[in-house]
Amino acid sequence: MFDIKWIRDNAAAFDLAMARRGLGPQAERLVAIDDRRRSLVSDLQQAQERRNAASKEIGKAKASGDEAAAKAVIEEVAKLKTAIQDGEEAERAISAELQDALSVLPNMPHDDVPEGADESSNVELRRVGTPPVLDFEAKEHFEISGIQSGLAFERAARMSGSRFVLLQGQLARLERALGQFMIDLQTGEHGYMEVSPPLLVRDEALFGTSQLPKFAEDLFKTTDGRWLIPTAEVPLTNMVAGETLDEAALPMRVTALTPCFRSEAGSAGRDVRGMLRQHQFWKCELVSVTTPEQSAAELERMTACAEEVLKRLGLAYRVMALCTGDMGFGARRTYDIEVWLPGQDSFREISSCSVCDDFQARRMNARYRPNGEKGLRHVHTLNGSGIAVGRALIAVLENYQNADGSVTVPEALRPYMGGLSKIGAA
Incomplete structure (x- = not known):
């Protein structure tokens, strides 16, 4: 606003x-x-x-x-x-x-955000890690023979329709391990406070984070007028809606591991195979509330916190600066982190970190009291994935696949897997 x-x-x-x-x-x-x-x-x-x-x-x-x-x-x-x-x-x-x-007007991009109409004008900032060299033809996650029994797409479709998956056995445990690993890293080492937020919110909350009114078709609405959250950004950012904070309380850093729900109304025909684009998925979300002077540095810090997840998992990735035509509605600057997927032979988005400046704060009336000043100022807000659990699961399966159809468990996840070093052995 x-x-x-x-x-x-x-x-x-x-x-x-x-x-x-x-x-x-x-x-x-x-x-x-x-x-x-x-x-x-x-x-x-x-x-x-x-x-x-x-x-x-x-x-x-x-x-x-x-x-x-x-x-x-x-x-x-x-x-x-x-x-x-x-x-x-x-x-x-x-x-x-x-x-x-x-x-209904999008946020103004920062002056140095790359110009462009779509993702073809995004600018690569850096690459980290080396994609694995496999001595066999890489398969997409849903083609890996040893773990196919854990991907129950047909069972999910019978009860829920398309774009849902039912994970079973070791895959369900691996998904849970990934989420626990992420939330432990962000809280234990990066200083984020863990929050368990509501998954249903009112119109005002979605207006505050700018999903409403423009993107109602991308959301699921309940019969009593509430909405399922598309991301924990919504409840985490709205923690400060209508509040006046002391400057000493900033930056405020919070995180949550929650299910997310999206209608994917604008993605018909895209990524229909596998679990890359689902109506329901888990994500570890990062939100920061800062002063205007802190927000630029906070975006770099948040992006580094998301990157660290991929580094610990041993996954190759690249960081992209999004152009003006590819940024989200509320962002003034966005970095996308794209992980390497051998099965697709390409990089795919796994995290998006954005600074919104005071765009959301004005919609939420979220302000702070600067030290030594009488007046109030609007806070700056930032959000990012730290990271998307479902896509991280895909990345682990494809990057750690073996010729016999099994998948090696990354070292960082083994404590969460009861010491298992491999799943789905043929």
Whole structure:
């Protein structure tokens, strides 16, 4: 969400930022709505001032015995009361119109974010690790013979439909091991506080993190009007909604290992085989709340925390700076981490880390009290995957597959697997 006063004072810069997001000029339209609102507010103030003055005139007229004058002023006050009520209703409507117009506009990218319309313009920042050299043809995760019995796609489809999987036996344990390993790393070594948040949230929470109103079709809604979370970013970030924090409490770093639910409405026909793109999956989410001065460095730190998961698992990956056309709606800068999948012979996204500056904070009214200052400022928010458990499972299966159809368990996961060094031996 944007400050309309800032847009009014920086119309050209705002339109340039929206153009980088692939949108036409917006400032003139928004300022025109705000002009209507301001004019209405001014008229209301004048009407209220006249009503207050007229109310005093009634008493004076009656005190002087001028009943005719008192009656005329009483009639005027009655008309003013109706006009004020109508004006207040109109002001609420035009304020809602302005908020609706602002709420569907994406965040402004930082000036040095790469230009581009889609992922083809993303910029590779670094590669870490070496993809494994296999002496046999690499298989995709669902083709590995020794673990196929643990991937019960048909059973999941019978009860839930497509884009669900039922993991069994050693694969279910491996998925759980990955999640526990991630949350232990982020809390034990990286200083994030673990949270167990609600998985159902109200409209206001999703509006605060900018999934609503624009992306309702990507979400699952319950019959009582609540929503299943698409990511723990939603409840974790909303922990500070409506609050005023002390600067000493920042940065605030929180993490959660939760199921996530997405309708994947815009992905028809993409990644239909296997479990790369599911309606339900586990993810270890990272959220930071900072001062404006801290947020740039915090993004680098958060990305490094996500990278460390892949380093400990021995998985090769690359870090990409997303271009203006590929960034998420609420982000000002995003780094994607893409893991190497031998079965696909390509890198695929496994984590996305973004800084939103005060975009979400304005929607949530989340502020802090700077040391030594009287006024309040909006916090900056960041979110990232630390990391997606399902995709990490795919990466482990494909990178550690053996010729006999078994999968070697990475060293980092063996304590969570009861010491097992291999699963699915043929």
